[in-house]
Amino acid sequence: MPKALALSPHLDDAAFSCGGLLASLAGDGWHVVMATLFTGSVADPTGFALACQLDKGLSAEVDYMALRRAEDVRAAKELGIAPPRHLPFREAPHRGYGSAPELFSAPRADDGIAADLAPALAALIAAENPDLILAPQAIGGHVDHIQAVRALLSLDVRASILWWRDFPYTVREAAPREPLAELLFALPSRRMALDPEAQARKRAGCAAYASQIGFQFGSPAGLDARLAREEGIERFRLTGRLAAPIAGLDAA
Numbered sequence: 001m002p003k004a005l006a007l008s009p010h011l012d013d014a015a016f017s018c019g020g021l022l023a024s025l026a027g028d029g030w031h032v033v034m035a036t037l038f039t040g041s042v043a044d045p046t047g048f049a050l051a052c053q054l055d056k057g058l059s060a061e062v063d064y065m066a067l068r069r070a071e072d073v074r075a076a077k078e079l080g081i082a083p084p085r086h087l088p089f090r091e092a093p094h095r096g097y098g099s100a101p102e103l104f105s106a107p108r109a110d111d112g113i114a115a116d117l118a119p120a121l122a123a124l125i126a127a128e129n130p131d132l133i134l135a136p137q138a139i140g141g142h143v144d145h146i147q148a149v150r151a152l153l154s155l156d157v158r159a160s161i162l163w164w165r166d167f168p169y170t171v172r173e174a175a176p177r178e179p180l181a182e183l184l185f186a187l188p189s190r191r192m193a194l195d196p197e198a199q200a201r202k203r204a205g206c207a208a209y210a211s212q213i214g215f216q217f218g219s220p221a222g223l224d225a226r227l228a229r230e231e232g233i234e235r236f237r238l239t240g241r242l243a244a245p246i247a248g249l250d251a252a
Helices: 014-026 047-054 064-079 113-128 143-151 196-207 210-215 222-230
Strands: 003-008 031-036 134-135 162-164 189-193 233-239 250-252
Touching: 003 014, 003 113, 014 031, 014 064, 014 134, 014 162, 014 189, 014 196, 014 233, 031 064, 031 113, 064 196, 064 210, 113 143, 134 143, 196 210, 196 222, 210 222
Parallel strands: 003 031, 003 134, 134 162
Antiparallel strands: 162 233, 189 233, 189 250
């Protein structure tokens, strides 16, 4: 049985960006796992970190990341894939980033999280032994996405990698930021045309992240409208050669 491992910076990124492919792979007999890197709970958050919770309509007493980990479990079930893995690293607001603009600026010089992530990713990849890894291109420029890519690129990875285009950043602006384009632009493009079942599973998987829907899309209808702009297509760049064929994945 071929195996796929999606390395998601946050608890929703993989489902939002390549949930259709994950569902399709599982339907074709692959063992598929989403592993999210930044899921660590922080007791008594303050400042901007607390604001990131309050603006979702959640009180300060709620364990925000525990709630989101539970949403991730539901999303995996909707996608038809294996139970997810959760790494304990802290999101950027808990690492000194103090405002929304800082989240989408260059990583702080004192943010050494990529060096901490790298051995954890190496151990995870060794344990899962995937034939295919899926990871973000960091479109939109979120620092956690950038640091996740940096950590992965620092490793000697033998599996092929499909780098996804980070949704919904891809549809928020006509020309979204692509801070790592020079590292990935030369890689061949691939497109995945999702069949109706994969599209439905992706939509259900995205909707499982209920705490994020209002903030990201305004409403479930907003989610549907943003997904419609993708026209049932997920796009990637490919490192290496695929060890097993993937139905519906073609050269762009």
